[in-house]
Amino acid sequence: MKKAFITGVTGQDGSYLAELLLNKGYAVYGMVRRSSVENYERVHHIRDKIVFTQGDLTDQSSLDEAIKEIMPDEVYNLAAQSFVPTSWNQPVLTSDVTGLGVTRILEAIRKYKPDAKFYQASSSEMFGKVQQIPQTEKTSFYPRSPYGVAKVYGHWITVNYRESYNIFACSGILFNHESPRRGLEFVTRKVTNAVAKIKLGLVKELRMGNMDAKRDWGFAGDYVQAMWLMLQQDQPDDYVIASGEIHSVRELVELAFDFVGLKAKDYVITDQKLFRPAEVDQLIGSPEKARKILGWDSKVSFSQLIQMMVEEDLRLLGS
Ligand code: NAP
Ligand code: G4F
DSSP states (O other): OOEEEEETTTSHHHHHHHHHHHHTTOEEEEEEOOOSSOOOGGGGGGGGGEEEEEOOTTOHHHHHHHHHHHOOSEEEEOOSOOOHHHHHHSHHHHIIIIIIHHHHHHHHHHHHOTTSEEEEEEEGGGTOSOSSSSBOTTSOOOOOSHHHHHHHHHHHHHHHHHHHHOOOEEEEEEOOEEOTTSOTTSHHHHHHHHHHHHHTTSOSOEEESOTTOEEOOEEHHHHHHHHHHHTTSSSOOEEEEOOSOOEEHHHHHHHHHHHTTOOGGGTEEEOGGGSOSSOOOBOOBOOHHIIIIIOOOOOSOHHHHHHHHHHHHHHHHHO
16 A cells, blocks of 8 residues: 655645545545644544644654654645745745745655655746746746745755655646635635625625736646646656636636625725735646646636635535
8 A cells, every 4th residue: 555645734735635645545644733723624524544643844853753654655745834925924934834844854755765756836926927928847937925935945946856866756836726625815715705704694895905916726626636646657747737727816706706696896895905015916827748748637617616615615604
């Protein structure tokens, strides 16, 4: 039985990836960080099937022990301080976790299990002020936040460990992917949750930041399949994972209100406090390489995704 170790198993992607790997017959080990309250909400339905180990990306010894103890065949590094606005507020912590944390886990692999295959959760935020449309594996990076900068570091250290130590290390440059398990602070879930609350009469307004920003949005359940596929290839490489479609935040908001038969203009208020010090105006990825080599494609459309999220938020709040 193959063993997979997932950092960030309690996060959105970690929960979908754990499900996928369990279904494929893997023994799944997940790293959780110590907290004063348990945080297994996204994995409660598979909790007894995962072996949890305590650790933190800022703590080398916990990573060393985990790799030594588990001796995994595959390591998926999904843990990060992943919210862009927090990265301006806590830039040093973001660099430490999201950037240096990648070196720490690669060091643990290099020392104790150098034949383990490694997946790094790189991000389209690395493209920031985009230098090419659409963005591909060859597009130059121009990050626009401490988070984006930390991800560029994580990306290049992954490439370096592959080229210096022959570690089977891959980076997935994933564009925004969402689901009913998305954190409430990210724009899609913030909107679908607020629309459901407004529909149910629980709140009266939705405060938004920059509605002109554009993103390439897909479904997290589709995107974790690409992570696994990367580690099943003969050679390690980097791949852009995207839908290839672009939509504005305004379109997202209007669509979500339309699904419940309401008009966005009656409820949305623009709040300057929600604008960022530097914005990533538009992101759109080319999934051509992933299509050709991995046989991967984004299946859930933008409209299906938003409908799924609104319906699930209505169900959760209604019950
Ligand atoms: P998420 O829901 O925010 O999950 C982040 C995970 O990291 C959580 O399990 C969190 O644990 C854990 N974590 C945070 N700090 C940690 C630390 N110091 N040590 C150990 N674990 C720590 O993020 P996601 O959406 O699933 O994204 C997964 C990865 O993909 C992240 O690296 C993110 O930056 C990257 N990414 C995401 C997207 C996207 O659109 N979702 C796109 C590109 C790249 P707690 O549960 O305890 O907080
Ligand atoms: O949903 P967001 O917070 O996601 P963002 O910043 O694109 O980052 C996400 O995707 C990255 C991949 O590109 C990941 F690496 C990262 O970890 C994270 O998962 O914001 C999307 C857009 C931004 O342009 C933002 O300015 O929505 C705009 N926006 C407008 N009003 C808002 C709001 N974003 C949030 N969170 N809240 C608002 O009220």
